[in-house]
Amino acid sequence: MPRILPTELFALLSKHVGQDSAGMELRWLRAAARDPHHLQSLVSRRTSGEPLQYILGTQPFGPLELLTRRPVLIPRPETEHWTLRLAELIHPSSQDPISLLDLCTGSGCIPLLLCHLWPPGSVQAVGADISSDAIQLAVENAHRCGIHVSTFHSLLRATDSNGNTFTPLLADIRSLDFAQSSALRSPFHLITSNPPYITHEDYAKLSPSVKAYEDPRALLGDPQPTPYGKGLTFYHDIAKLAAREGFLARNGVVAVEVGIGQAEDVQRIFQEEGRLRETEIWRDPWEVQRVVIGRR
Ligand SMILES: C[S@@+](CC[C@H](N)C(=O)[O-])C[C@H]1O[C@@H](n2cnc3c(N)ncnc32)[C@H](O)[C@@H]1O
Structure with missing residues:
Protein backbone atom coordinates (compact mmCIF):
# COMPACT_ATOMS: atom_id res chain seq x y z
CA MET A 1 0.00 0.00 0.00
CA PRO A 2 1.58 3.38 -0.95
CA ARG A 3 2.19 5.50 2.15
CA ILE A 4 -0.18 8.49 2.56
CA LEU A 5 1.05 11.59 4.43
CA PRO A 6 -0.69 12.61 7.68
CA THR A 7 -1.95 15.82 6.02
CA GLU A 8 -3.50 13.72 3.26
CA LEU A 9 -5.18 11.46 5.82
CA PHE A 10 -6.60 14.57 7.50
CA ALA A 11 -7.89 15.88 4.14
CA LEU A 12 -9.48 12.50 3.33
CA LEU A 13 -11.21 12.33 6.70
CA SER A 14 -12.31 15.98 6.52
CA LYS A 15 -14.15 15.28 3.28
CA HIS A 16 -16.09 12.55 5.02
CA VAL A 17 -16.72 13.86 8.56
CA GLY A 18 -15.99 17.59 8.26
CA GLN A 19 -12.93 19.55 9.40
CA ASP A 20 -14.13 20.00 12.98
CA SER A 21 -14.37 16.26 13.69
CA ALA A 22 -11.49 15.14 11.46
CA GLY A 23 -8.71 16.27 13.81
CA MET A 24 -10.27 14.56 16.82
CA GLU A 25 -11.10 11.35 14.92
CA LEU A 26 -7.59 11.19 13.49
CA ARG A 27 -6.13 11.42 17.00
CA TRP A 28 -8.33 8.54 18.21
CA LEU A 29 -7.59 6.42 15.14
CA ARG A 30 -3.86 7.08 15.54
CA ALA A 31 -4.05 5.93 19.17
CA ALA A 32 -5.81 2.72 18.05
CA ALA A 33 -3.43 2.00 15.15
CA ARG A 34 -0.50 -0.41 15.46
CA ASP A 35 1.59 1.33 12.77
CA PRO A 36 1.20 3.83 9.89
CA HIS A 37 -0.15 1.18 7.49
CA HIS A 38 -2.74 0.12 10.02
CA LEU A 39 -3.70 3.80 10.52
CA GLN A 40 -4.22 4.14 6.76
CA SER A 41 -6.52 1.12 6.72
CA LEU A 42 -8.50 2.47 9.72
CA VAL A 43 -8.95 5.83 7.95
CA SER A 44 -10.08 4.10 4.79
CA ARG A 45 -12.67 2.07 6.77
CA ARG A 46 -13.92 5.37 8.21
CA THR A 47 -14.11 7.11 4.83
CA SER A 48 -16.11 4.20 3.46
CA GLY A 49 -18.77 4.94 6.06
CA GLU A 50 -18.02 2.55 8.96
CA PRO A 51 -19.09 4.06 12.30
CA LEU A 52 -16.10 5.28 14.35
CA GLN A 53 -17.11 3.18 17.37
CA TYR A 54 -16.87 -0.08 15.40
CA ILE A 55 -13.40 0.88 14.19
CA LEU A 56 -12.18 1.90 17.66
CA GLY A 57 -13.95 -1.10 19.22
CA THR A 58 -15.22 0.74 22.30
CA GLN A 59 -17.67 3.43 23.36
CA PRO A 60 -17.85 5.24 26.72
CA PHE A 61 -21.14 4.74 28.55
CA GLY A 62 -21.15 6.65 31.84
CA PRO A 63 -17.93 5.62 33.60
CA LEU A 64 -17.83 2.35 31.60
CA GLU A 65 -15.90 1.75 28.38
CA LEU A 66 -18.03 -0.81 26.53
CA LEU A 67 -16.96 -3.02 23.63
CA THR A 68 -18.67 -2.28 20.33
CA ARG A 69 -18.85 -4.73 17.45
C1 LIG B 1 -32.38 -0.43 19.86
S1 LIG B 1 -31.41 -1.88 20.21
C2 LIG B 1 -31.01 -1.53 21.88
C3 LIG B 1 -29.79 -2.18 22.39
C4 LIG B 1 -29.33 -1.66 23.77
N1 LIG B 1 -30.36 -1.85 24.77
C5 LIG B 1 -28.94 -0.20 23.69
O1 LIG B 1 -29.64 0.64 24.26
O2 LIG B 1 -27.93 0.10 23.05
C6 LIG B 1 -32.66 -3.09 20.29
C7 LIG B 1 -32.22 -4.54 20.56
O3 LIG B 1 -33.41 -5.35 20.51
C8 LIG B 1 -33.06 -6.63 20.04
N2 LIG B 1 -34.30 -7.29 19.59
C9 LIG B 1 -35.00 -7.08 18.45
N3 LIG B 1 -36.08 -7.87 18.40
C10 LIG B 1 -36.08 -8.59 19.56
C11 LIG B 1 -36.95 -9.57 20.10
N4 LIG B 1 -38.07 -9.96 19.46
N5 LIG B 1 -36.64 -10.12 21.30
C12 LIG B 1 -35.52 -9.73 21.97
N6 LIG B 1 -34.66 -8.80 21.51
C13 LIG B 1 -34.94 -8.23 20.32
C14 LIG B 1 -32.03 -6.35 18.96
O4 LIG B 1 -31.26 -7.50 18.70
C15 LIG B 1 -31.25 -5.18 19.58
O5 LIG B 1 -30.12 -5.65 20.27
Missing part, protein backbone atom coordinates in the same frame (compact mmCIF):
# COMPACT_ATOMS: atom_id res chain seq x y z
CA ARG A 70 -21.04 -4.91 14.36
CA PRO A 71 -23.93 -5.69 14.01
CA VAL A 72 -24.78 -4.95 17.67
CA LEU A 73 -26.24 -1.47 18.19
CA ILE A 74 -23.72 1.14 19.38
CA PRO A 75 -24.97 2.57 22.71
CA ARG A 76 -26.24 6.12 22.19
CA PRO A 77 -25.69 9.20 24.41
CA GLU A 78 -29.44 9.64 25.00
CA THR A 79 -29.60 6.11 26.46
CA GLU A 80 -26.60 6.86 28.68
CA HIS A 81 -28.32 10.04 29.90
CA TRP A 82 -31.56 8.39 31.07
CA THR A 83 -29.80 5.34 32.53
CA LEU A 84 -27.73 7.66 34.74
CA ARG A 85 -30.91 9.47 35.79
CA LEU A 86 -32.67 6.18 36.56
CA ALA A 87 -29.70 5.13 38.71
CA GLU A 88 -30.38 8.14 40.91
CA LEU A 89 -34.13 7.54 41.12
CA ILE A 90 -33.97 4.05 42.61
CA HIS A 91 -31.89 3.17 45.67
CA PRO A 92 -31.42 -0.58 46.03
CA SER A 93 -29.11 -1.87 48.73
CA SER A 94 -27.70 -5.23 49.77
CA GLN A 95 -30.32 -5.30 52.56
CA ASP A 96 -33.08 -4.43 50.10
CA PRO A 97 -31.93 -5.85 46.71
CA ILE A 98 -33.91 -5.64 43.50
CA SER A 99 -34.28 -7.76 40.38
CA LEU A 100 -33.97 -6.04 37.04
CA LEU A 101 -35.06 -7.24 33.60
CA ASP A 102 -33.61 -5.41 30.60
CA LEU A 103 -35.52 -6.29 27.43
CA CYS A 104 -33.63 -5.97 24.10
CA THR A 105 -30.33 -5.60 25.93
CA GLY A 106 -27.96 -5.32 22.93
CA SER A 107 -24.45 -4.60 24.27
CA GLY A 108 -25.85 -4.85 27.82
CA CYS A 109 -25.23 -1.14 28.32
CA ILE A 110 -28.30 -0.37 30.47
CA PRO A 111 -28.14 -3.20 33.05
CA LEU A 112 -24.33 -3.15 33.20
CA LEU A 113 -24.23 0.56 33.99
CA LEU A 114 -26.88 0.10 36.71
CA CYS A 115 -24.98 -2.92 38.13
CA HIS A 116 -21.82 -0.78 38.17
CA LEU A 117 -23.43 2.23 39.84
CA TRP A 118 -25.53 0.51 42.49
CA PRO A 119 -23.95 -0.95 45.65
CA PRO A 120 -22.58 -4.52 45.54
CA GLY A 121 -25.24 -7.13 46.23
CA SER A 122 -28.12 -4.73 45.47
CA VAL A 123 -29.19 -5.92 42.01
CA GLN A 124 -29.60 -9.15 40.04
CA ALA A 125 -30.02 -8.22 36.39
CA VAL A 126 -31.22 -10.27 33.42
CA GLY A 127 -30.55 -8.98 29.90
CA ALA A 128 -32.63 -10.59 27.11
CA ASP A 129 -31.99 -10.29 23.39
CA ILE A 130 -32.92 -12.22 20.25
CA SER A 131 -29.46 -11.77 18.72
CA SER A 132 -26.68 -14.18 19.69
CA ASP A 133 -24.11 -11.53 18.61
CA ALA A 134 -25.67 -9.14 21.13
CA ILE A 135 -25.75 -11.71 23.96
CA GLN A 136 -22.12 -12.66 23.31
CA LEU A 137 -21.07 -8.99 23.39
CA ALA A 138 -23.11 -8.29 26.55
CA VAL A 139 -21.32 -11.17 28.31
CA GLU A 140 -17.91 -9.85 27.20
CA ASN A 141 -18.91 -6.40 28.41
CA ALA A 142 -19.98 -7.74 31.81
CA HIS A 143 -16.58 -9.46 32.22
CA ARG A 144 -14.82 -6.29 31.10
CA CYS A 145 -16.73 -4.22 33.68
CA GLY A 146 -16.03 -6.72 36.47
CA ILE A 147 -19.70 -7.69 36.83
CA HIS A 148 -20.33 -11.30 37.74
CA VAL A 149 -21.99 -13.24 34.91
CA SER A 150 -24.50 -15.62 36.33
CA THR A 151 -26.01 -18.55 34.48
CA PHE A 152 -29.56 -19.64 35.08
CA HIS A 153 -28.35 -22.54 37.24
CA SER A 154 -26.08 -20.42 39.44
CA LEU A 155 -28.93 -17.92 39.70
CA LEU A 156 -31.08 -20.62 41.28
CA ARG A 157 -28.41 -21.06 43.94
CA ALA A 158 -28.12 -17.27 44.21
CA THR A 159 -25.20 -17.49 46.59
CA ASP A 160 -22.21 -17.53 44.28
CA SER A 161 -21.55 -13.82 44.30
CA ASN A 162 -21.60 -11.01 46.82
CA GLY A 163 -21.60 -8.48 44.02
CA ASN A 164 -24.21 -7.52 41.47
CA THR A 165 -24.91 -10.11 38.81
CA PHE A 166 -25.80 -10.10 35.13
CA THR A 167 -27.60 -13.06 33.54
CA PRO A 168 -27.66 -13.13 29.72
CA LEU A 169 -30.76 -14.61 28.10
CA LEU A 170 -30.99 -15.41 24.39
CA ALA A 171 -34.74 -15.11 23.77
CA ASP A 172 -37.46 -13.54 21.68
CA ILE A 173 -39.24 -11.23 24.10
CA ARG A 174 -42.28 -11.18 21.77
CA SER A 175 -42.81 -14.93 21.88
CA LEU A 176 -45.86 -16.15 23.76
CA ASP A 177 -43.85 -18.26 26.20
CA PHE A 178 -41.20 -15.62 26.99
CA ALA A 179 -42.73 -14.72 30.38
CA GLN A 180 -42.65 -18.39 31.39
CA SER A 181 -38.97 -18.83 30.56
CA SER A 182 -37.36 -20.77 33.37
CA ALA A 183 -34.49 -18.25 33.37
CA LEU A 184 -36.82 -15.48 34.52
CA ARG A 185 -37.47 -15.21 38.22
CA SER A 186 -40.33 -12.76 38.51
CA PRO A 187 -41.52 -10.54 40.05
CA PHE A 188 -39.15 -7.89 38.74
CA HIS A 189 -38.77 -4.62 40.61
CA LEU A 190 -37.51 -2.82 37.52
CA ILE A 191 -38.03 -3.45 33.81
CA THR A 192 -35.95 -1.37 31.42
CA SER A 193 -35.80 -1.36 27.64
CA ASN A 194 -34.51 0.52 24.66
CA PRO A 195 -36.42 -1.53 22.09
CA PRO A 196 -36.33 -1.10 18.31
CA TYR A 197 -38.65 1.83 17.52
CA ILE A 198 -37.92 3.20 14.05
CA THR A 199 -40.76 3.10 11.50
CA HIS A 200 -40.17 1.47 8.11
CA GLU A 201 -40.61 4.91 6.54
CA ASP A 202 -37.86 6.48 8.71
CA TYR A 203 -35.61 3.44 8.31
CA ALA A 204 -35.52 4.06 4.56
CA LYS A 205 -34.17 7.56 5.28
CA LEU A 206 -31.40 6.49 7.72
CA SER A 207 -27.80 7.16 6.74
CA PRO A 208 -26.21 4.29 4.76
CA SER A 209 -23.55 3.89 7.47
CA VAL A 210 -26.24 2.98 10.02
CA LYS A 211 -28.10 0.63 7.66
CA ALA A 212 -24.98 -1.12 6.38
CA TYR A 213 -23.50 -1.84 9.82
CA GLU A 214 -26.22 -2.03 12.49
CA ASP A 215 -28.63 -4.99 12.61
CA PRO A 216 -32.05 -3.97 11.16
CA ARG A 217 -33.62 -6.04 13.97
CA ALA A 218 -32.11 -3.51 16.42
CA LEU A 219 -33.83 -0.63 14.69
CA LEU A 220 -37.18 -1.56 13.13
CA GLY A 221 -40.02 -0.95 15.56
CA ASP A 222 -42.56 -3.00 13.59
CA PRO A 223 -40.91 -6.34 12.71
CA GLN A 224 -43.85 -7.14 10.41
CA PRO A 225 -44.30 -4.05 8.24
CA THR A 226 -47.85 -2.73 8.46
CA PRO A 227 -49.26 0.19 6.50
CA TYR A 228 -49.04 3.33 8.68
CA GLY A 229 -47.06 1.38 11.33
CA LYS A 230 -45.88 3.79 14.04
CA GLY A 231 -42.94 1.70 15.28
CA LEU A 232 -44.78 0.89 18.52
CA THR A 233 -45.01 -2.93 18.35
CA PHE A 234 -42.49 -3.57 21.15
CA TYR A 235 -44.20 -1.14 23.54
CA HIS A 236 -47.45 -3.13 23.25
CA ASP A 237 -45.49 -6.32 24.06
CA ILE A 238 -43.68 -4.70 27.01
CA ALA A 239 -46.98 -3.33 28.39
CA LYS A 240 -48.56 -6.81 28.13
CA LEU A 241 -45.61 -8.32 30.01
CA ALA A 242 -45.87 -5.67 32.73
CA ALA A 243 -49.62 -6.35 33.06
CA ARG A 244 -49.12 -10.11 33.63
CA GLU A 245 -50.01 -11.27 37.10
CA GLY A 246 -46.87 -11.46 39.24
CA PHE A 247 -44.44 -10.28 36.54
CA LEU A 248 -43.83 -6.75 37.84
CA ALA A 249 -43.54 -6.32 41.60
CA ARG A 250 -45.86 -4.02 43.55
CA ASN A 251 -44.43 -0.49 43.25
CA GLY A 252 -42.24 -1.87 40.43
CA VAL A 253 -41.02 0.54 37.76
CA VAL A 254 -40.93 0.23 33.96
CA ALA A 255 -38.64 2.60 32.03
CA VAL A 256 -38.44 2.57 28.24
CA GLU A 257 -36.72 4.72 25.66
CA VAL A 258 -38.92 6.00 22.82
CA GLY A 259 -38.39 7.61 19.43
CA ILE A 260 -39.23 11.20 18.51
CA GLY A 261 -42.99 11.81 18.75
CA GLN A 262 -43.81 8.42 20.32
CA ALA A 263 -43.85 9.33 24.03
CA GLU A 264 -47.54 10.18 24.37
CA ASP A 265 -48.67 7.07 22.48
CA VAL A 266 -46.42 4.92 24.66
CA GLN A 267 -47.72 6.61 27.80
CA ARG A 268 -51.27 5.69 26.74
CA ILE A 269 -50.22 2.10 25.93
CA PHE A 270 -48.65 1.82 29.39
CA GLN A 271 -51.80 3.11 31.10
CA GLU A 272 -54.33 1.12 29.05
CA GLU A 273 -52.52 -2.14 28.29
CA GLY A 274 -49.84 -2.19 31.01
CA ARG A 275 -52.15 -1.19 33.89
CA LEU A 276 -49.36 1.19 34.96
CA ARG A 277 -49.96 4.35 36.97
CA GLU A 278 -48.08 7.57 37.69
CA THR A 279 -46.67 7.50 34.18
CA GLU A 280 -44.27 10.29 33.28
CA ILE A 281 -42.18 11.41 30.33
CA TRP A 282 -38.51 12.38 30.58
CA ARG A 283 -36.74 14.62 28.09
CA ASP A 284 -33.22 14.06 26.82
CA PRO A 285 -30.49 16.76 26.87
CA TRP A 286 -31.74 17.91 23.43
CA GLU A 287 -35.25 18.51 24.87
CA VAL A 288 -36.75 15.52 23.01
CA GLN A 289 -39.36 13.47 24.91
CA ARG A 290 -37.20 10.36 25.21
CA VAL A 291 -38.30 8.10 28.06
CA VAL A 292 -41.63 6.87 29.42
CA ILE A 293 -41.81 5.72 33.04
CA GLY A 294 -44.66 3.75 34.56
CA ARG A 295 -45.26 2.27 37.99
CA ARG A 296 -47.33 -0.64 39.25
